[in-house]
Amino acid sequence: MIFSLMFFDVAFGFYVAAAISYAAYSLFRKEWIGYNSTLLFFLGFLSNIATLTARTVEVHHAPFSNLYESMIFFSAIVALIYLILEFRYKTKMFGVFLSVFLSLSFFVTNLLPFRMKVYENLNPALQSYWLEIHVATMFVGYSAFAISFIAAVLYLAKSEWHNGLMLKYLPNASVLDNLSYKSIAWGMPFLTVGIATGAVWANYTWGSYWSWDPKETWSLITWLIYAAYLHARITRGWKDKKAAILAIAGFLSMAFLYWGVSFVLPGLHSYGRA
Amino acid sequence: MLLNIVKFIKNLFSSTKLGIFLLLVIVLVAIAGTLVEQGKPVQYYYDLYGSATAGWIVKLSIDKIFGSLWMIIPTSLLIVNLIYATLSKLPVMIKSVALPKKFHHNSKINDNVLIKDKDIAIEKSSTVLKSYHYKIYTLEDGSLFAHKGVISRFGAVVVHLSILIVLLGALLGAIYGYKNYIAIDSGDTEPVPEINASIKVDRFWMNYWPDGSIKQYNSKLSIIKNNKVVHTQTIDVNHPMDYAGMRFFQAGYGKSYDKIKEAVMVLYDRQKKNVVGEPVVAQWNKWRTIGPYDIKIVDFVPDFYFDAKKGYVTSKSLEYNNPAVRLQVKGPKATPPFIWEFLKYPGFTLKSFGGKDAVIVSSITPIYYTGLQYAKNPGANWIWFGSVIMVIGFIMSFFMYYRRIYITVDDEEKSLLIAGVSYKQKDLFAKEFKKICNTLKKVEEK
Numbered sequence: 001m002i003f004s005l006m007f008f009d010v011a012f013g014f015y016v017a018a019a020i021s022y023a024a025y026s027l028f029r030k031e032w033i034g035y036n037s038t039l040l041f042f043l044g045f046l047s048n049i050a051t052l053t054a055r056t057v058e059v060h061h062a063p064f065s066n067l068y069e070s071m072i073f074f075s076a077i078v079a080l081i082y083l084i085l086e087f088r089y090k091t092k093m094f095g096v097f098l099s100v101f102l103s104l105s106f107f108v109t110n111l112l113p114f115r116m117k118v119y120e121n122l123n124p125a126l127q128s129y130w131l132e133i134h135v136a137t138m139f140v141g142y143s144a145f146a147i148s149f150i151a152a153v154l155y156l157a158k159s160e161w162h163n164g165l166m167l168k169y170l171p172n173a174s175v176l177d178n179l180s181y182k183s184i185a186w187g188m189p190f191l192t193v194g195i196a197t198g199a200v201w202a203n204y205t206w207g208s209y210w211s212w213d214p215k216e217t218w219s220l221i222t223w224l225i226y227a228a229y230l231h232a233r234i235t236r237g238w239k240d241k242k243a244a245i246l247a248i249a250g251f252l253s254m255a256f257l258y259w260g261v262s263f264v265l266p267g268l269h270s271y272g273r274a
Numbered sequence: 275m276l277l278n279i280v281k282f283i284k285n286l287f288s289s290t291k292l293g294i295f296l297l298l299v300i301v302l303v304a305i306a307g308t309l310v311e312q313g314k315p316v317q318y319y320y321d322l323y324g325s326a327t328a329g330w331i332v333k334l335s336i337d338k339i340f341g342s343l344w345m346i347i348p349t350s351l352l353i354v355n356l357i358y359a360t361l362s363k364l365p366v367m368i369k370s371v372a373l374p375k376k377f378h379h380n381s382k383i384n385d386n387v388l389i390k391d392k393d394i395a396i397e398k399s400s401t402v403l404k405s406y407h408y409k410i411y412t413l414e415d416g417s418l419f420a421h422k423g424v425i426s427r428f429g430a431v432v433v434h435l436s437i438l439i440v441l442l443g444a445l446l447g448a449i450y451g452y453k454n455y456i457a458i459d460s461g462d463t464e465p466v467p468e469i470n471a472s473i474k475v476d477r478f479w480m481n482y483w484p485d486g487s488i489k490q491y492n493s494k495l496s497i498i499k500n501n502k503v504v505h506t507q508t509i510d511v512n513h514p515m516d517y518a519g520m521r522f523f524q525a526g527y528g529k530s531y532d533k534i535k536e537a538v539m540v541l542y543d544r545q546k547k548n549v550v551g552e553p554v555v556a557q558w559n560k561w562r563t564i565g566p567y568d569i570k571i572v573d574f575v576p577d578f579y580f581d582a583k584k585g586y587v588t589s590k591s592l593e594y595n596n597p598a599v600r601l602q603v604k605g606p607k608a609t610p611p612f613i614w615e616f617l618k619y620p621g622f623t624l625k626s627f628g629g630k631d632a633v634i635v636s637s638i639t640p641i642y643y644t645g646l647q648y649a650k651n652p653g654a655n656w657i658w659f660g661s662v663i664m665v666i667g668f669i670m671s672f673f674m675y676y677r678r679i680y681i682t683v684d685d686e687e688k689s690l691l692i693a694g695v696s697y698k699q700k701d702l703f704a705k706e707f708k709k710i711c712n713t714l715k716k717v718e719e720k
């Protein structure tokens with residue numbers, strides 16, 4: 001356990017440092033600060049990957065069988081997507097939000113009970129390839145939705161306050177809107193495959209593909225909200241703000257699906273609590 | 275008047291707005307279904323919510339919301355809306371991609387390229403567009419119409435179709451699906467009428483992790499038909515068995531509640547108050563000699579209860595709270611032919627034995643039963659198929675896009691006018707358009 005716990009702290013540290021550095025860059029707009037920020041973020045990402053790798057070696061299974069492992073996995077994908085975006089859109093202005101988001105995500109992960117952080121034996125139902133595909137695809141979906149959420153929030157802020165605060169350094173509203181849409185366009189097929197492979201797994205393990213347990217139901221709710229989002233964008237008059245609100249609602253639903261259901265509502269997927 | 279209503283309904287059902295509304299209604303119903311626990315006995319709701327609220331919950335079927343009209347009505351409307359909206363858009367879509375269009379000056383993106391010879395210029399452009407995988411049509415006035423990504427226009431149709439396939443699968447499952455459960459003691463055979471055969475559990479066992487926690491539950495099953503074993507397979511929690519259209523799952527296990535494997539017994543001298551001889555192990559339902567007696571275990575209850583009124587023994591529960599075995603005894607002295615022995619109270623029945631001897635049961639080895647869930651799900655394959663189609667539809671909608679390019683020669687025949695249109699992925703198209711124009715310019719300069 002020692003290495004994964006150690007890398008965890010290192011990654012956490014780099015993300016926090018990156019958040020501070022990106023904030024400084026937004027204020028002073030010096031090239032070298034921007035360069036440093038990306039470097040710190042990248043080091044955070046590398047340590048994040050190192051945490052996952054160490055964990056996989058330590059527990060001998062794919063590193064997303066409980067909430068603690070899956071949060072680290074989720075953070076790594078979000079960080080990777082962000083790095084690709086920074087490279088493609090040549091803008092560092094999301095950096096503050098992303099690194100704050102990831103720092104918070106590491107912070108809450110760190111609050112999880114210690115028994116999740118040490119080795120846990122998988123119970124019989126969890127030893128399945130379907131499960132690994134199911135969880136991995138769900139988390140790629142989650143990560144894409146997290147990005148779309150940040151973009152939608154910034155879009156709303158930008159269209160509400162235009163260039164006040166530090167918003168003038170953000171990409172313009174239509175780029176943000178487009179980014180939000182594209183992340184959802186990535187998230188949707190992954191969420192769909194995630195739900196479907198979850199159903200295949202349940203069918204293979206319990207003999208029924210759908211039993212309306214709260215986790216399943218909330219995954220459907222999330223999926224339906226994003227379906228509504230896609231249509232909101234193609235229906236004239238619903239574009240922009242209403243679509244952005246649906247993107248935010250979709251993410252909140254997803255966050256509840258991920259965290260809320262495990263802690264608040266009872267059900268088959270209680271392994272999140274284990 | 276009537277016509278207006280028909281028109282209103284038609285408009286309503288062809289609109290995406292109704293669709294969004296219905297999706298959100300289903301979302302609300304589903305949320306309600308996770309806030310109120312589903313399918314509990316009525317008493318549960320009365321205890322939790324008080325009689326007034328609970329009355330409404332039951333009356334409005336909130337406790338079984340997913341199979342209720344709350345779900346069925348919006349889903350049915352959604353299906354009608356989905357089919358109607360998709361079909362009414364289809365002709366427009368086909369038309370929009372099937373017919374080469376006239377040159378539009380007001381197309382979204384424009385550029386022009388100087389040329390030397392108008393006849394070769396169009397031909398050259400055609401080659402360039404081909405190298406970008408456009409499909410090209412030459413129009414009557416000699417101008418070019420080219421398009422690409424036609425298939426993406428049908429992404430939404432494919433997604434909608436796939437939703438219908440998934441719902442069809444769910445419907446088939448609801449109508450023709452079947453589910454049952456059977457508990458079979460290890461070593462026993464039980465008839466399963468649904469597959470017209472019997473199942474014998476040859477063995478049930480568990481594997482453990484090094485720290486002692488359970489790693490896996492396994493059952494070795496044999497299917498017996500006309501007294502012949504026709505199929506043998508070992509299942510575990512993630513590896514069910516398919517037989518005769520039914521799928522058998524390892525769904526549970528436990529200690530048998532009417533049988534044990536064996537028991538350890540010892541002869542006891544009541545006068546000297548000590549144990550005589552070595553303990554012996556008696557198998558279930560097999561005669562065993564112990565001292566001057568022959569005994570046989572003939573019955574077992576996990577939680578002994580004597581119903582004094584009716585005069586017989588039953589089990590209070592399925593838990594091993596007060597396990598007792600019933601022995602049949604044959605011996606030289608005057609003993610009752612049957613006697614109950616209590617594991618937890620070894621001295622309790624001593625008096626019942628005649629003479630100086632008694633038999634004490636000191637431990638038992640339970641038999642495990644395996645809990646088999648078996649189910650038939652004729653809709654499942656439709657659902658998997660629908661899901662695959664859905665992902666293909668998403669890829670068509672999101673990662674491909676339809677775009678057109680028009681090329682014509684201007685009135686003075688000095689340059690090519692190029693115009694491009696795309697409704698989606700405008701940023702990507704702008705890049706591609708620029709690249710194409712640059713290639714055209716290079717080609718023309720040569």
Ligand code: HEM
Pocket residue numbers: 226227230231234288289290292293294296351352353355356359360363427429430433434437668671672
């Ligand atoms: C009441 C139900 C529904 C109705 C009436 C409806 C209607 C429509 C319409 C009219 C379009 C526009 C087609 C076009 O012009 O290209 C569309 C697009 C689409 N629909 Fe639906 N739809 C419904 C349900 C769904 C659901 C549940 C999904 C699942 C995700 C879905 C996925 C899509 C997708 C992916 C597109 C393409 C969006 C895009 O290209 O950005 N639809 N729908």
